[in-house]
Amino acid sequence: MSTDPAIRSETSGGKGRYVLSKDGHEAELTVSFTTPTLMIADHTHVPEALRGTGVAVTLVHFMVYDARARGIKIVPLCPFVNAIRKKHPEWADVFAT
Numbered sequence: 001m002s003t004d005p006a007i008r009s010e011t012s013g014g015k016g017r018y019v020l021s022k023d024g025h026e027a028e029l030t031v032s033f034t035t036p037t038l039m040i041a042d043h044t045h046v047p048e049a050l051r052g053t054g055v056a057v058t059l060v061h062f063m064v065y066d067a068r069a070r071g072i073k074i075v076p077l078c079p080f081v082n083a084i085r086k087k088h089p090e091w092a093d094v095f096a097t
Contacts, residue, residue, distance in 0.1 A: 007062050018059050018066070025049045029059040029081070031074075038073050038096060041081040060084045068094045 007020045016039070018029045027046040031039045041063065046056050060081055067074050073096040076082035085095050 007059065009066060018063050020055050020059050020062075022050060022053070022055060027055040027059060029056070029063055029078070031063070034075075037071060038075065039067065040075045041078045043078050044080045056080060057084060064088075064091050064094055 006022075007018060010017050010019060011033075014033045016031045016033065018031070020027045025047045027044075027050050029044045030042045032042055033039045041060075044056050044059065063074065063081075072094075074081075074094055075096050076085050085091060085097075
């Protein structure tokens with residue numbers, strides 16, 4: 001039986017991550033904060049059990065909406081995040097490229 005994914009944001013000092021928990025597994029998108037209004041999307045990790053389910057895209061969407069709500073710009077260092085950003089020109093306001 002599948003459980004609904006739950007996304008949470010965690011921050012500790014200058015580092016943070018967005019975590020999606022589903023079916024006993026965790027996918028994450030890690031970030032680094034360079035200033036109070038700028039963060040770098042560093043890396044996306046999806047465990048084998050969740051690959052191909054869209055959880056990485058869901059994490060990017062969540063990060064974008066969270067950053068926009070908090071007035072934070074994102075530097076898309078992670079190749080996956082950058083690829084998804086290119087598919088969404090409506091997100092131009094939240095990315096620093």
